[in-house]
Amino acid sequence: MSQVEIPVFTAPRSLKPVVTHFCPGCQHGTVHRLVAEALDHFAVQERTIGVASVGCSVFLYEYFAIDVVESPHGRAPAVATGVKRALPDRVVFTYQGDGDLAAIGTSEIIHAANRGEALTVIFVNNTTYGMTGGQMAPTTLAGQQTSTSPYGRDPANDGSPIRMAELLAQLDGTRFSARVAVDSPRHVIQAGRVIREAFATQIQARGFAFVEVLATCPTNWGMNPVQANQRIAAELIPCFPLGTFKKIESQS
Amino acid sequence: MDQRLFVKGNEAVAMGALAAGCRYYFGYPITPQSDIPEFTARELPRLGGTFIQAESEIAAINMLLGASACGMRAMTSSSSPGISLKQEGLSYMAGSELPGLVVNICRSGPGLGGIDASQADYFQAVKGGGHGGYRLIVLAPHSVQEMYDLALLAFDLSDRYRIPAMLLGDSVIGQMKEALIPHPRAQVELPPKDWAVRGKQEGAPQRVVKSLYLGDGELEAHNWRLHERYALLEARETRWEGLHTDDAELLVTAFGITARIAKSAVRMAREAGFKVGLLRPVSLFPFPREAFRTVTLVTKKVLCCELNTGQMVEDVRLSVARDAEVYFYGRPPGAGSLPTPEEFAEQIARYCGGAA
Ligand SMILES: Cc1ncc(C[n+]2csc(CCOP(=O)(O)OP(=O)(O)O)c2C)c(N)n1
Numbered sequence: 001m002s003q004v005e006i007p008v009f010t011a012p013r014s015l016k017p018v019v020t021h022f023c024p025g026c027q028h029g030t031v032h033r034l035v036a037e038a039l040d041h042f043a044v045q046e047r048t049i050g051v052a053s054v055g056c057s058v059f060l061y062e063y064f065a066i067d068v069v070e071s072p073h074g075r076a077p078a079v080a081t082g083v084k085r086a087l088p089d090r091v092v093f094t095y096q097g098d099g100d101l102a103a104i105g106t107s108e109i110i111h112a113a114n115r116g117e118a119l120t121v122i123f124v125n126n127t128t129y130g131m132t133g134g135q136m137a138p139t140t141l142a143g144q145q146t147s148t149s150p151y152g153r154d155p156a157n158d159g160s161p162i163r164m165a166e167l168l169a170q171l172d173g174t175r176f177s178a179r180v181a182v183d184s185p186r187h188v189i190q191a192g193r194v195i196r197e198a199f200a201t202q203i204q205a206r207g208f209a210f211v212e213v214l215a216t217c218p219t220n221w222g223m224n225p226v227q228a229n230q231r232i233a234a235e236l237i238p239c240f241p242l243g244t245f246k247k248i249e250s251q252s
Numbered sequence: 253m254d255q256r257l258f259v260k261g262n263e264a265v266a267m268g269a270l271a272a273g274c275r276y277y278f279g280y281p282i283t284p285q286s287d288i289p290e291f292t293a294r295e296l297p298r299l300g301g302t303f304i305q306a307e308s309e310i311a312a313i314n315m316l317l318g319a320s321a322c323g324m325r326a327m328t329s330s331s332s333p334g335i336s337l338k339q340e341g342l343s344y345m346a347g348s349e350l351p352g353l354v355v356n357i358c359r360s361g362p363g364l365g366g367i368d369a370s371q372a373d374y375f376q377a378v379k380g381g382g383h384g385g386y387r388l389i390v391l392a393p394h395s396v397q398e399m400y401d402l403a404l405l406a407f408d409l410s411d412r413y414r415i416p417a418m419l420l421g422d423s424v425i426g427q428m429k430e431a432l433i434p435h436p437r438a439q440v441e442l443p444p445k446d447w448a449v450r451g452k453q454e455g456a457p458q459r460v461v462k463s464l465y466l467g468d469g470e471l472e473a474h475n476w477r478l479h480e481r482y483a484l485l486e487a488r489e490t491r492w493e494g495l496h497t498d499d500a501e502l503l504v505t506a507f508g509i510t511a512r513i514a515k516s517a518v519r520m521a522r523e524a525g526f527k528v529g530l531l532r533p534v535s536l537f538p539f540p541r542e543a544f545r546t547v548t549l550v551t552k553k554v555l556c557c558e559l560n561t562g563q564m565v566e567d568v569r570l571s572v573a574r575d576a577e578v579y580f581y582g583r584p585p586g587a588g589s590l591p592t593p594e595e596f597a598e599q600i601a602r603y604c605g606g607a608a
């Protein structure tokens with residue numbers, strides 16, 4: 001009897017078979033994969049338009065086998081609004097870092113959510129400006145040293161970490177808001193489920209969906225990949241609790 | 253019989269945009285252009301279009317970027333301070349080769365300034381405005397009818413060359429009412445928008461709208477490509493209006509509202525026997541350099557009038573024949589600073605030899 005090989009685990013169709021530029025231990029790659037799996041799950045690769053932001057994820061189009069529009073730093077939710085209004089039957093998502101979404105782009109994300117734009121927003125919170133070399137972000141933890149908070153973030157001077165998933169959940173236009181992590185197999189599976197839910201929110205015409213993913217930036221945290229991964233549970237989750245902060249089942 | 257309407261310039265520009273097939277408007281309120289969002293907010297939903305009052309001018313230009321990336325005709329409008337906020341988005345649109353219409357109903361500045369007519373944003377409009385050395389197609393209407401006509405033209409040029417277009421108006425052109433004869437858009441053949449994102453079809457190549465070119469030599473090549481397109485615009489698409497240029501000893505030049513005043517002044521001066529002509533640039537970029545060169549082969553004196561302290565005059569100086577003399581008359585914008593035809597006529601008499 002001849003043996004038949006049955007693949008039980010394959011690369012997502014929505015990702016290109018290429019090597020990424022991400023640093024070792026960076027979790028942008030993991031999040032890319034989870035997003036691609038969600039697109040495959042709903043079989044929407046062919047009608048999905050991604051909106052890339054400015055940060056380490058700027059090369060979205062190099063990795064996703066989908067149409068992509070680049071946006072200026074922080075403006076992805078506004079660009080995505082234009083895309084979704086022009087092509088309402090397409091699946092439109094933005095993929096943004098914490099500097100991009102929670103600092104320069106605060107206005108755009110709040111108002112896209114508040115208008116209830118039928119978008120899926122993937123927000124990768126690594127508590128720093130990865131691309132520009134590890135400066136302080138609005139999500140940087142109190143006491144965390146970065147290149148622009150060399151003595152540690154001082155809440156009296158710099159404010160405290162901003163919790164976007166909770167903040168956006170307050171808005172009537174937000175139909176789904178959650179925070180996940182990808183630091184353990186259990187969390188990765190959970191995160192995959194939540195990201196699928198965020199796309200389901202859009203596909204089922206329920207409106208604006210937001211997923212914050214806690215992620216590592218070993219390079220700018222000055223840690224090796226294992227240490228960086230451990231920091232997620234030890235320091236990030238206590239400040240940024242995981243969970244679903246809003247889920248509205250009815251159509252908008 | 254043609255329909256004749258009596259409307260504001262701001263309404264005319266919005267009507268022209270809708271006639272051009274624009275179904276997406278994104279904007280933020282600012283005087284003296286708010287009639288444009290008010291008109292489109294009323295009319296677009298009836299046409300199945302989209303009107304969004306954005307949270308800022310920054311958001312508005314980026315919504316325009318998104319809609320344009322999908323191949324749609326889309327517009328935004330604002331006035332000077334709001335146009336300043338749009339510069340980053342315009343630079344991205346220029347870099348991403350996205351068409352689209354931006355209407356700038358200029359007001360005075362710098363800073364908050366006032367709502368008076370101004371031409372102080374000429375440099376910002378024609379020299380790039382944002383970062384990176386790009387150009388916009390810039391057209392300057394001087395009547396309500398032209399607000400309509402040039403909106404149609406701007407969309408066609410912008411689509412053909414994949415360069416964002418700006419209509420550079422001012423508060424007088426925007427607010428004044430005149431007769432308008434609306435007409436449908438001209439049936440011109442435009443290249444297909446085979447670059448627009450639409451959701452990658454099975455087996456079809458991926459489409460990416462972007463301004464980032466990091467590979468060795470890629471960005472330089474991209475900039476040369478843009479530069480060649482600007483050169484093509486200069487070769488093919490300059491537009492101007494000439495008046496009495498054949499026998500003129502003095503050529504007056506002005507754009508927009510100032511050209512309107514200059515026209516009256518030239519008429520008055522002609523009646524008084526002065527040999528004066530007018531050259532009104534309609535396209536500010538591409539600038540009608542060749543027209544200036546040709547006229548000044550014969551007419552050796554040029555008087556440039558502007559509602560600022562001298563901006564277009566620099567392009568005029570660069571364009572005229574080598575031995576032509578260029579004079580400037582203008583005032584910075586501000587309440588009560590709109591010049592009168594008599595004031596320009598006085599300047600004409602001053603520079604025109606052989607008074608009657
Ligand atoms: C207007 C503007 N300001 C600043 C920058 C520089 N810049 C590029 S990426 C970035 C921050 C990226 O951080 P984040 O969004 O957290 O993404 P990450 O790289 O961490 O994934 C900054 C400030 C820019 N490109 N544009």
Ligand code: SF4
Nearest residue numbers: 022023026056130217
């Ligand atoms: S700098 Fe940080 S966020 Fe950027 S690729 Fe490296 S690890 Fe990832």
Ligand SMILES: [Mg+2]
Nearest residue numbers: 097098128130
């Ligand atoms: Mg970051």
